[in-house]
Amino acid sequence: GNPAIELAYEFKERLCGLLNKKSQTAKQCRDNIRKLKEMMKIMKYEAPTEFGKLAETISEWFAPIIRMWRFTKNNGITEGFHRKMKLIQRRAYGYRNFENYRLRVLVECGVNL
Incomplete structure (x- = not known):
């Protein structure tokens, strides 16, 4: 195959593997931050233009990515x-009285009235 495409694919897989990590310890997060910064540097200066645009997007989302690693929600x-x-709306063909609809939702969602 094409070496440039193979390189881009391997790089993409490494990046996805890094971004998909969750519930990491503080030390693991620091390691991930270091790895991500290294990858972003490569994306900006050594990789094709498209990766540079991706690096800019990751820069904008850097803090939320770090929080995601540490506190997965x-x-x-x-x-x-x-x-x-x-489902309630579909079964009832639309409640005319909002209070009845509200009560049905609360019951279905397990709220004790």
Whole structure:
């Protein structure tokens, strides 16, 4: 294959592996920061132009990326409640009384009334 494409692919895989890490210790985060800064330097000065643009984007999101490594959170619970609410609306063809809809959502989401 094309050596430039192979190099870009390997670099992309290393970057994805680094960005997908979660629940890291403080020491692991420091190591990740060092590795990410090294990769960004390569992206800006040695890699094709597209990687330079990616480095700029990562620079803008640097602090949130670090927080993600240390404190992994997601909105899965919220998405689950949202799905239940849509299901209630679909089953009822739309409640006319908002209070009835609200009570049904609370019951479905496990709130004791």
